[in-house]
Amino acid sequence: xxxxxxxxxxxxxxxxxxxxxxxxxxSFTVKEGEVxxxxxxxGSGKSSLLKAISGLVKCSSGKIRxxxxxxQNMRPEKIVASxxxxxxxxxRIFPDLTVFENxxxxxYLCKDKALFKKNLDKVFTYFPxxxxxxxxxxxxxxxxxxQMLALGRSLMSNPTMLMLDEPSLxxxxxxxxxxxxIIDKISKEEKVSVLLVEQNANEALLHSSHAFVxxxxxxxxxxxxxxxxxxxxxIKAYLGG
Amino acid sequence: xxxxxxxxxxxxxxxxxxxxxxxxxxxxxxIIKLINFAHGEFYMAGAYAGFGxxxxxxxxxxxxxxxxxxxxxxxxAGALVAAITERVAYRPLRNSDRLTTLxxxxxxxxxxxxxxTFINKANPLQYSGDLPGSIGELSQRAVxxxxxxxxxxxxxxxxxxxxxxxxxxxxxMKTSFGRAVRAVSQDARAAALMGINADSVIQKTFMAGGFxxxxxxxxAAFQSVVDPMMGFMPGLKAFxxxxxxxxGSIPGAxxxxxxxxxxxxxxxxxGVSSGYKDAAALVTLIAVLLVMPGGIFxxxxxxxx
Numbered sequence: 001x002x003x004x005x006x007x008x009x010x011x012x013x014x015x016x017x018x019x020x021x022x023x024x025x026x027s028f029t030v031k032e033g034e035v036x037x038x039x040x041x042x043g044s045g046k047s048s049l050l051k052a053i054s055g056l057v058k059c060s061s062g063k064i065r066x067x068x069x070x071x072q073n074m075r076p077e078k079i080v081a082s083x084x085x086x087x088x089x090x091x092r093i094f095p096d097l098t099v100f101e102n103x104x105x106x107x108y109l110c111k112d113k114a115l116f117k118k119n120l121d122k123v124f125t126y127f128p129x130x131x132x133x134x135x136x137x138x139x140x141x142x143x144x145x146x147q148m149l150a151l152g153r154s155l156m157s158n159p160t161m162l163m164l165d166e167p168s169l170x171x172x173x174x175x176x177x178x179x180x181x182i183i184d185k186i187s188k189e190e191k192v193s194v195l196l197v198e199q200n201a202n203e204a205l206l207h208s209s210h211a212f213v214x215x216x217x218x219x220x221x222x223x224x225x226x227x228x229x230x231x232x233x234x235i236k237a238y239l240g241g
Numbered sequence: 242x243x244x245x246x247x248x249x250x251x252x253x254x255x256x257x258x259x260x261x262x263x264x265x266x267x268x269x270x271x272i273i274k275l276i277n278f279a280h281g282e283f284y285m286a287g288a289y290a291g292f293g294x295x296x297x298x299x300x301x302x303x304x305x306x307x308x309x310x311x312x313x314x315x316x317x318a319g320a321l322v323a324a325i326t327e328r329v330a331y332r333p334l335r336n337s338d339r340l341t342t343l344x345x346x347x348x349x350x351x352x353x354x355x356x357x358t359f360i361n362k363a364n365p366l367q368y369s370g371d372l373p374g375s376i377g378e379l380s381q382r383a384v385x386x387x388x389x390x391x392x393x394x395x396x397x398x399x400x401x402x403x404x405x406x407x408x409x410x411x412x413x414m415k416t417s418f419g420r421a422v423r424a425v426s427q428d429a430r431a432a433a434l435m436g437i438n439a440d441s442v443i444q445k446t447f448m449a450g451g452f453x454x455x456x457x458x459x460x461a462a463f464q465s466v467v468d469p470m471m472g473f474m475p476g477l478k479a480f481x482x483x484x485x486x487x488x489g490s491i492p493g494a495x496x497x498x499x500x501x502x503x504x505x506x507x508x509x510x511x512g513v514s515s516g517y518k519d520a521a522a523l524v525t526l527i528a529v530l531l532v533m534p535g536g537i538f539x540x541x542x543x544x545x546x
């Protein structure tokens with residue numbers, strides 16, 4: 001694992017909304033096959049960073065390399081097509097589409113029927129409940145079920161890397177556990193690299209190998225999950241120690 | 242009784258045209274929340290293109306063969322004008338507020354009317370001709386519907402409207418493109434994350450609406466004339482129809498279109514003078530919106546916290 005290649009490399013990335021700097025000079029890398037966690041308080045720039053990577057917002061300077069290719073400021077649909085999926089904060093499923101249609105939409109760029117079927121089976125194995133509810137409108141699902149659907153929908157694009165924005169937000173503890181179990185499986189069984197944005201630092205450090213801490217748009221700490229778990233300032237700020 | 246039937250069938254026929262136009266209004270509103278006031282001009286553009294193609298066709302060609310060619314040309318012209326309008330006028334304003342785009346739509350409407358006047362000198366054009374089987378002659382034929390004479394072309398409206406709206410429904414509900422349209426209309430950013438190019442989907446939605454409006458333009462022109470202002474009133478009525486049915490809804494646009502057509506003609510039957518028949522449609526709209534603010538098929542918005 002130590003000499004695994006970098007799948008995502010961010011170098012000196014900055015982003016501003018008008019006069020407000022949301023990200024200042026961020027640099028970090030995610031290795032192939034690992035789960036990396038991005039921690040930070042509300043408004044620290046975590047979601048902005050994911051949006052910049054997936055092309056939803058334009059960055060002002062810096063480079064983003066995915067599998068060695070520069071992707072900064074490419075159109076979001078091109079970035080998904082290259083294998084980098086972004087499961088957005090607040091789930092953002094399509095409320096009036098059925099569960100199955102939501103999953104089909106996730107596979108919008110997948111023209112290979114066999115691959116579609118394979119991915120669908122995979123999603124239904126992870127979340128059997130989605131198979132039972134395939135004809136139900138997405139908006140009628142509970143919050144936890146919507147999170148399953150959002151995760152499943154992202155997997156339908158057959159990504160090599162998955163960015164998850166607050167997958168545990170607002171969920172019951174049991175559901176959080178389930179979601180993290182699936183994230184573990186996606187990374188171990190599917191060899192999908194994961195960049196996980198979380199406020200729930202405890203869970204995030206438990207399920208990741210590396211972690212980064214963002215504070216008001218700056219990267220202030222990084223290291224292995226084990227190191228950060230024992231870092232006094234992390235314990236104080238995020239782990240409630 | 243014959244009279245009643247005549248007005249009822251006339252209303253359904255008029256409604257078929259409103260439905261075809263209303264579908265485009267509704268789809269465009271559904272996807273980018275824009276009330277495209279230039280939509281009636283797509284109808285006008287279709288009618289002009291259809292007439293242009295008609296003048297190129299051999300006069301010896303029977304009308305029943307000319308009609309499909311003219312309708313196809315009108316639809317394509319409507320779609321092209323819609324695509325250009327979207328690209329030039331609306332796409333650059335995608336992130337501006339709704340008042341800006343609304344005013345732009347009104348401006349585009351005037352611009353297209355002006356352009357048509359400039360090119361065609363505002364002379365109304367008519368499908369004339371008494372040659373048996375020609376469009377001009379067919380347009381004077383009537384069909385006996387339960388004792389009431391209804392013009393042959395008006396019956397054709399109904400079939401065209403039903404077939405095209407059915408095809409549109411299949412396109413939106415059963416195809417990958419249709420899912421993309423619905424995904425973009427519900428959450429454009431999430432759709433982008435799925436790999437959907439929202440700009441392209443929006444443009445194609447405009448084109449689908451423009452196609453239907455263009456076809457409706459020529460259908461109307463067979464019975465009437467082609468002139469630069471012809472899109473204004475039907476466009477307005479179709480807008481009312483779309484709101485009545487629940488703007489953004491495909492079945493709503495169809496039902497709303499037929500409803501407006503029937504209501505107008507029923508008003509005539511019950512003795513409202515023809516100058517006031519437009520008011521009948523508006524009064525109905527107001528009455529329906531008082532009870533169902535979202536229109537007949539409109540959804541009350543729901544939110545999940």
